[in-house]
Amino acid sequence: MRRLLTAVVLSTLLLSLSCSYMGYALRQQGYDGLKRPWIRVRVLQGDVDVTISAKGSFMVRTWDTNDEKSAYYSATPVVVKAASGWLNLLDQKGNLLEQRLRKVTIIAGPQKKLRLNDRMFHGIFEFHPLKSDSFYSVNVLNIEDYLRGVLQPEIGNRTEDEFEAVKAQAVAARTYAFITTDKYPDREYDLINDIGDQVYTGIAGEQDITNRAAKATRGEVLMYENDLIDAYYHSTCGGRTDNIEEVWDKGARPYLVGVADSDFCRWSKFFDWNELYSTSEFLDHIRNYIRTANGDIGKIGERLIEATTSDRTSGGRIKAIQLTTDRGSVVLHKDQIRWALGRHDKPGIMPSTNFVINLDRDDNGVVQQVHVIGYGYGHGVGMCQCGAIGMARVGYTYQQILTHYYTGARIRKLY
Ligand SMILES: [Zn+2]
Numbered sequence: 001m002r003r004l005l006t007a008v009v010l011s012t013l014l015l016s017l018s019c020s021y022m023g024y025a026l027r028q029q030g031y032d033g034l035k036r037p038w039i040r041v042r043v044l045q046g047d048v049d050v051t052i053s054a055k056g057s058f059m060v061r062t063w064d065t066n067d068e069k070s071a072y073y074s075a076t077p078v079v080v081k082a083a084s085g086w087l088n089l090l091d092q093k094g095n096l097l098e099q100r101l102r103k104v105t106i107i108a109g110p111q112k113k114l115r116l117n118d119r120m121f122h123g124i125f126e127f128h129p130l131k132s133d134s135f136y137s138v139n140v141l142n143i144e145d146y147l148r149g150v151l152q153p154e155i156g157n158r159t160e161d162e163f164e165a166v167k168a169q170a171v172a173a174r175t176y177a178f179i180t181t182d183k184y185p186d187r188e189y190d191l192i193n194d195i196g197d198q199v200y201t202g203i204a205g206e207q208d209i210t211n212r213a214a215k216a217t218r219g220e221v222l223m224y225e226n227d228l229i230d231a232y233y234h235s236t237c238g239g240r241t242d243n244i245e246e247v248w249d250k251g252a253r254p255y256l257v258g259v260a261d262s263d264f265c266r267w268s269k270f271f272d273w274n275e276l277y278s279t280s281e282f283l284d285h286i287r288n289y290i291r292t293a294n295g296d297i298g299k300i301g302e303r304l305i306e307a308t309t310s311d312r313t314s315g316g317r318i319k320a321i322q323l324t325t326d327r328g329s330v331v332l333h334k335d336q337i338r339w340a341l342g343r344h345d346k347p348g349i350m351p352s353t354n355f356v357i358n359l360d361r362d363d364n365g366v367v368q369q370v371h372v373i374g375y376g377y378g379h380g381v382g383m384c385q386c387g388a389i390g391m392a393r394v395g396y397t398y399q400q401i402l403t404h405y406y407t408g409a410r411i412r413k414l415y
Contacts, residue, residue, distance in 0.1 A: 033110065034124060035142040037415070039177055041200055042189040043121070044137040051092065052125065053077035053115045054108045062089060063103040070098065080104050080127045082134045087127055103128055113203060120203040122149075128188055138189045139202070144214055146200065147174055151210035153199035155385055158209055165388040166213035167398035171411060172383055173198055175221040175231035178414075217398070219415035222406055224255045229409050233383035236268040237261050238354050238376020241405065242315035247334060247353075247381050255406045256381055258315045264390035270351055270377035271386075275344045279304050282341070282370040286323060289340035290330065299328030304367045307357050315380055317353040335379060341372070352376040382406065 031038055044050065052058070057075040061068060078097065079090040087101040104127040108114045114121050116137070123141025130136060139146075147170060155169045176198060180190040191197035199205075222229045230253060232244070244256040265271055277285070280302070287300045303326040310320040322331045332340050338350040355374030359367045378384075383405040391401045399411055 031124060031140055033107070034140065037143050037178075037181075038123070038140055039143050039146050039181055039191070040126075040189040041139045041141070041146060042136055042192045043125075043139045043200070043202070044116070044135070045192075046130070046132070046134045046136070047082075048134055049079055049081040050116050050127075050137065051077050051079050052106050054112055056109060056112060058109065058112070058114065059105075059107040060089070061105040061107070062098055062101045064101055069101065078106070080135065080137075082129060084133055085129055085131050087129045087135060101129075119201075122146075122203065126188065136189075139193075143174065143177055144218060146177060147214045148211050149200045149202050149205045150177075150198045151213060152205045152207050153201050155210075155389075157207070158389070160209070162389050162392045163209065163213065164396060164398045164401060165385070165392035166210055167217050168383065168388050168392075168401040169233070169385065170210075170213045170217045171220050171222060171398065171402060172231040172233050174217070174219075175228055176233075178221055179228045179230060219413045220411050221414055222255075222402060222409045223412050224253075224406075224409050229253070229255050229406060231383070231406065232256065232379070232381040233385055233405075234376075234378025234380060235384075236265050236270045236352075236377040236386040237315070237380050237384035238265070238271055238352060238374070240315040240380075241382065241384055242313045242317055242380040244381045246313035246315075246319065247317060247379055249334070255409045257407050258313070259404060259407065261384050261387045261404075264387035265376075265384050267390055268377070268386035272373070272375050273351055273377075275341075275350065275372040275374070277344050277370045277372075279367050279370060281344065283325065285342045286330070286332075286340055289336075289342075299325065299330050301325035301327030304359065304370065307359060307370070309357065313380075315354065316375070317380055318355065321357070350374070352378060352380060354380065 057073045060074050060078060061071045063069055077092045081088045081090055087104055088096060089098040089104060090096055106114060106125045114125055121139050122145040123139055126138040126140060127135050150173050151166060151169055154173060155166060158166050184190060193200040222231050239262040240258055240260050242258045243252065244250055245252040283300055283304060287297050290297050306324040308322045309318045312318055318337060320331055320333045321337055322329055337353050341350045343350060352374055354376050355372050358371040360369040360371055362368050388401045402411060403409060
């Protein structure tokens with residue numbers, strides 16, 4: 001699609017940027033009354049029922065196997081409930097209103113908000129049944145409203161001297177959102193509301209400073225030549241960001257190349273860190289990871305003999321680690337290392353792959369403990385959020401912050 005976009009841009013040079021962006025252009029239809037450009041965010045997945053209410057009345061539209069079944073206004077809450085691969089609609093007392101539905105859409109009046117259980121949202125909600133006797137819901141809303149619910153969960157509580165970093169985050173998150181809108185044409189949603197894409201909590205996530213940052217950068221995205229960029233970002237690079245192709249099995253991008261950053265993110269509590277595992281805990285982590293990935297755990301014995309790290313990326317991240325036990329050797333690669341090693345005594349993935357590993361041996365040479373000393377938190381590609389905050393504190397603008405992390409990218413205002 002992005003190659004197609006380039007072709008369109010080249011053949012219609014006189015079109016303004018906002019018209020030539022395919023995802024944006026395609027989104028000129030549908031969802032009457034919803035301010036464009038909009039985005040579809042999967043918010044619930046696997047729920048069995050949810051109560052929807054609003055201040056005043058809201059519109060309910062339902063679809064059965066063939067077509068739209070009904071459309072009406074409700075002044076009282078309704079309950080969407082999963083029912084053996086379909087959806088049922090109930091009133092708040094549990095009386096059945098409609099059954100065997102394949103889709104339910106709830107639309108609040110203009111400027112109004114919807115409440116799902118105890119959470120408030122802008123925009124429209126769609127509900128789709130799953131075969132597993134549950135459903136997923138999709139919040140369709142204006143991209144600027146979406147962004148206001150993303151910024152605080154993604155960059156945390158920030159102060160006025162860090163405002164430029166919040167603006168940089170707004171432009172990066174908006175760009176990320178836009179690029180998803182033409183990525184999955186066959187799906188009912190563009191992105192999900194957790195770390196798989198960007199964390200989005202609806203209106204609960206909004207703050208004054210983040211709302212101001214969204215407004216100050218309204219419509220602004222990052223582009224390289226005529227394409228939106230893949231605006232990846234992460235918590236703390238730990239000294240240097242990395243070339244994307246060295247971290248993931250993805251192609252190189254001219255704007256996702258490593259940059260030096262230790263002056264800016266050194267303040268982060270994850271600039272450096274330690275993990276200390278007993279040998280058995282360490283081997284358990286590796287065994288569990290390989291088992292979950294349906295791999296062969298036969299080579300993970302009870303004793304760790306050696307841990308050898310191979311080449312490093314230009315930013316210092318390990319590309320592969322070979323673990324030798326009394327039963328054989330396994331090799332883990334790139335970002336998979338973080339999932340396999342995990343953390344000592346708590347759930348979650350290892351903060352980064354930028355580390356050195358030391359095996360503490362007893363007098364007989366038997367490995368008793370595994371000591372990992374590392375730097376940074378996250379994949380290390382694109383903007384370092386703690387570095388962006390550090391730059392803002394010493395007076396850099398959001399434009400300077402973004403071009404520091406996204407080499408050669410430009411900020412363009414789409415609307
Ligand atoms: Zn950094």
